[in-house]
Amino acid sequence: MAEERSRKNKKKMKKWVKVTLIILAILVVALGAYIFSVYHSLSDALHTMHQPIRETSDKRTEKVALEEKDPFSVLLLGVDERSGDRGRSDTMIVMAVNPTKESIEMISIPRDTRTEIVGKGTEDKINHAYAFGGVEMSINTVENFFDIPIDYFIQVNMEGFQEIVDAVGGVTVTNDLDFTYGGVHFPEGTLTLNGDEALLYSRMRKEDPRGDFGRQLRQRSIIEAVIKEGASLNTLTNYGDIFTALGNNVKTNLTFSEMIDIQKNYKQAAKDMEQHQINGHGSTINGIYYYIVPDEEKAKLQQLLKEQLEITE
Structure with a gap:
């Protein structure tokens, strides 16, 4: 009798082992299909997003080696592109990333800042560089500045930014100014915004006593919230929408391998993100309003960025 009970237990055990193996096989196949689908969607998005420019900046003797954890800089451009119009870069943020210091220095450039437009031979508002010569003229002008x-x-x-916000399921921000727009x-307080609301929230300027600086703060908070939501587990089920939205609305010269290197070697830098604003004053020249940045202010910010990027004269 004991022998028969043992035989039955072994039979049950074999059955459960078989069921477990079948379930594991199904999970492996499903996971493989999911990974393939994610990779395929990501590849399509990255192909659409990638926009190569010059190989190396004239201000560098050697290309940045991300695999060796060199400090690097990024220019973030928020552009209002409409049909038949290239638009202007109303948002311009320079980020200097240093993995050794584990920090990122961020400087928002007011769109009305008067400076030399490199390649145009004139002094104008810095956000006009994009209208005159696209990304490359914007980069050259910011490098010179x-x-x-x-x-x-x-x-x-920015016209399609609401698509990205909706794709990650909305964003949560902390608002420090009570206002109505659009x-x-x-x-005031913690707000959860959908895509349309986030776009309005990031565009308001005239009702803010801080003017363009207030708008820059709201734009940065939206961008940070999008990154946070995009990295959360909640987005695993709608990765297709996210990749499609990114492909439709984001351009970058970063390659996939460079993105992987940044994720692997620089993620600690995001722990300490310092934001700076450019001090200056408004002035009307020939009937046009400009934001004038004193030379000493510009020199101070230049030194800050050079130290962060470990650039020696």
């Missing part, structure tokens, strides 16, 4: 190399750029189409009321 800060006297540093710009290694990479990320261009976001028929939507934004009270």
